[in-house]
Amino acid sequence: MEKSSTSKSSKPAPKEESLFTIKKWNAVALWSWDVTCDTCAICKLLLVDACMKCQNEIKTEDCVVVWGECNHSFHRCCIASWLNKSNRCPLCQREWIVQRIGR
Amino acid sequence: MSTPARRRLMRDFKKLQEDPPAGVSGAPTEDNILIWNAVIFGPHDTPFEDGTFKLTIRFTEDYPNKPPAVRFVSKMFHPNVYADGGICLDILQNRWSPTYDVSAILTSIQSLLDEPNPNSPANSLAAQLYQQNKREYEKKVSAIVEESWMNE
Numbered sequence: 702m703e704k705s706s707t708s709k710s711s712k713p714a715p716k717e718e719s720l721f722t723i724k725k726w727n728a729v730a731l732w733s734w735d736v737t738c739d740t741c742a743i744c745k746l747l748l749v750d751a752c753m754k755c756q757n758e759i760k761t762e763d764c765v766v767v768w769g770e771c772n773h774s775f776h777r778c779c780i781a782s783w784l785n786k787s788n789r790c791p792l793c794q795r796e797w798i799v800q801r802i803g804r
Numbered sequence: 805m806s807t808p809a810r811r812r813l814m815r816d817f818k819k820l821q822e823d824p825p826a827g828v829s830g831a832p833t834e835d836n837i838l839i840w841n842a843v844i845f846g847p848h849d850t851p852f853e854d855g856t857f858k859l860t861i862r863f864t865e866d867y868p869n870k871p872p873a874v875r876f877v878s879k880m881f882h883p884n885v886y887a888d889g890g891i892c893l894d895i896l897q898n899r900w901s902p903t904y905d906v907s908a909i910l911t912s913i914q915s916l917l918d919e920p921n922p923n924s925p926a927n928s929l930a931a932q933l934y935q936q937n938k939r940e941y942e943k944k945v946s947a948i949v950e951e952s953w954m955n956e
């Protein structure tokens with residue numbers, strides 16, 4: 702306490718400062734999958750799998766993933782049926798412009 | 805027959821059971837997964853507290869590209885709820901997104917209870933009292949809260 706007014710950063714006093722010594726340090730990191738990247742937010746199935754419609758019709762090979770310029774991605778089938786109603790990205794409401802199509 | 809809409813609803817139901825949001829519940833009717841019954845509990849510290857409000861949700865095969873029709877079965881007194889129980893809520897109309905699920909719909913309606921939008925009144929008396937006579941508004945609301953316990 703008493704050193705708070707006198708000590709300055711230009712004069713480091715390592716001995717005084719070691720009031721506490723770190724004996725053990727458990728680093729904790731939290732991580733999670735970025736769900737919106739992994740899952741199609743429309744049908745809620747994984748993007749690596751086919752969409753619900755294609756799984757139903759057993760034509761899973763044709764089901765591709767499409768990325769918009771906003772970087773949101775959906776099954777092409779899922780976003781296609783939504784685009785009949787609106788041209789906005791369902792997640793960020795920006796205009797939907799296709800950036801790329803792939804898997 | 806399992807259509808994309810029905811499979812999506814099965815998923816919504818599973819999510820609602822595994823990760824239930826506070827103060828809402830819902831389940832499809834036994835014979836038709838497109839028709840659901842739901843309950844919204846009035847949020848704490850609001851005039852709606854302790855109310856158990858029943859709703860029906862009707863989906864179509866266009867779900868989730870089209871929003872479901874949601875209405876209160878229990879009597880409601882709220883600026884954005886019509887006399888027939890229909891709800892005036894932007895996300896159920898022009899601001900609908902196919903990324904919403906049942907759990908998002910129910911929690912949005914729950915938060916609408918305490919955050920009415922006086923600009924789109926569906927019940928003009930409720931809207932007027934909400935803005936000009938809070939005490940009378942709360943009296944009317946507590947009457948429908950009590951009524952919500954009765955028709956079990």
Ligand SMILES: [Zn+2]
Binds near residue numbers: 742744746
């Ligand atoms: Zn999808």
Ligand SMILES: [Zn+2]
Binds near residue numbers: 754765776
């Ligand atoms: Zn597909």
Ligand SMILES: [Zn+2]
Binds near residue numbers: 773795
């Ligand atoms: Zn987007």
